[in-house]
Amino acid sequence: xxxxxxxxxxxxxxxxxxxxxxxxxxxxxxxxxxxxxxxxxxxxxxxxxxxxxxxxxxxxxxxxxxxxxxxxxxx
Amino acid sequence: xxxxxxxxxxxxxxxxxxxxxxxxxxxxxxxxxxxxxxxxxxxxxxxxxxxxxxxxxxxxxxxxxxxxxxxxxxxxxxxxxxxxxxxxxxxxxxxxxxxxxxxxxxxxxxxxxxxxxxxxxxxxxxxxxxxxxxxxxxxxxxxxxxxxxxxxxxxxxxxxxxxxxxxxxxxxxxxxxxxxxxxxxxxxxxxxxxxxxxxxxxxxxxxxxxxxxxxxxxxxxxxxxxxxxxxxxxxxxxxxxxxxxxxxxxxxxxxxxxxxxxxxxxxxxxxxxxxxxxxxxxxxxxxxxxxxxxxxxxxxxxxxxxxxxx
Numbered sequence: 001x002x003x004x005x006x007x008x009x010x011x012x013x014x015x016x017x018x019x020x021x022x023x024x025x026x027x028x029x030x031x032x033x034x035x036x037x038x039x040x041x042x043x044x045x046x047x048x049x050x051x052x053x054x055x056x057x058x059x060x061x062x063x064x065x066x067x068x069x070x071x072x073x074x075x
Numbered sequence: 076x077x078x079x080x081x082x083x084x085x086x087x088x089x090x091x092x093x094x095x096x097x098x099x100x101x102x103x104x105x106x107x108x109x110x111x112x113x114x115x116x117x118x119x120x121x122x123x124x125x126x127x128x129x130x131x132x133x134x135x136x137x138x139x140x141x142x143x144x145x146x147x148x149x150x151x152x153x154x155x156x157x158x159x160x161x162x163x164x165x166x167x168x169x170x171x172x173x174x175x176x177x178x179x180x181x182x183x184x185x186x187x188x189x190x191x192x193x194x195x196x197x198x199x200x201x202x203x204x205x206x207x208x209x210x211x212x213x214x215x216x217x218x219x220x221x222x223x224x225x226x227x228x229x230x231x232x233x234x235x236x237x238x239x240x241x242x243x244x245x246x247x248x249x250x251x252x253x254x255x256x257x258x259x260x261x262x263x264x265x266x267x268x269x270x271x272x273x274x275x276x277x278x279x280x281x282x283x284x285x286x287x288x289x290x291x292x293x294x295x296x297x298x299x300x301x302x303x304x305x306x307x308x309x310x311x312x313x314x315x316x317x318x319x320x321x322x323x324x325x326x327x328x329x330x331x332x333x334x335x336x337x338x339x340x341x342x343x344x345x346x347x348x349x350x351x352x353x354x355x356x357x358x359x360x361x362x363x364x365x366x367x368x369x370x371x372x373x374x375x376x377x378x379x380x381x382x383x384x385x
Binding site for chain 1: 160161163164165166167168222223224276279280283284285287288289292
């Protein structure tokens, strides 16, 4: 499984599939990435999500931890 | 154990079958029997200390056993924190992984409660005070400051050692205190399940982490191992004082030096070398960094110790 699939699956479990894709597209645009290709990209994506309140912020926090567990270097 | 054929679902299933209740293993108010040694000689390493008589060697064995359980309680402090982190990473992800990781964390807390019960019973029955490492939070902080790959490697190593401590050392030794053997058994039963979860987490890290993170993770693992050695050296020094108090006589400088060296060797062997040379550990270490098993084996040779760990 690729990191992009992992993010899509996680967001789809928390929200609907269509909503997940909307969140992914908007968030990638905000952080200036085309896709999540490595743990550093995942960390940036998760960090952006944590700026939201509620469930989306919780998912963002989980993705940040996942990025670190998988070797993200930046913050 | 075969890491590659394992899955988190299978880990949960086997963990549910193997789990035990704290009150069944050590009911509150249990009193210890100090008639027999607690640890097998292959771990306690008191036989070569000919300046001690049989009673004194048994007392040193029991002091070492008390420090052994305290040390596990000590490292479980950081293991709980890291398992909670790995579980959080699986929120809205793999539910089997989430269950397996939260089970590990819950069982590690249970082990700490078991060892705390044991510590109180030991203090009540032993007769004199035995000093043990008490800076768990500080050591946990130092370990958790390393990379997640390094932290999971040292966790895997420590959990694998319980197999050697019970299955290969204590299980068939009828000279030991049966209650202490039962503690080793119940600890091993759950830690052997935890080691399988560690291996799966390390495989995930190997799949997703960039090579630089894996290589630096392995380097930091070796740094943690060195720091653990220094921590156990502190325990060894405390054991000499505890022994002198318990046997009620002054030890000469030479006797103190030799006893302290024997304790350092015992702890290095139990907590570092046994895991460092475990074939399952070396196989997984090699998947993260192919030169690492050779480094591990070279380090193990400098520690000396019990060749039966291999």
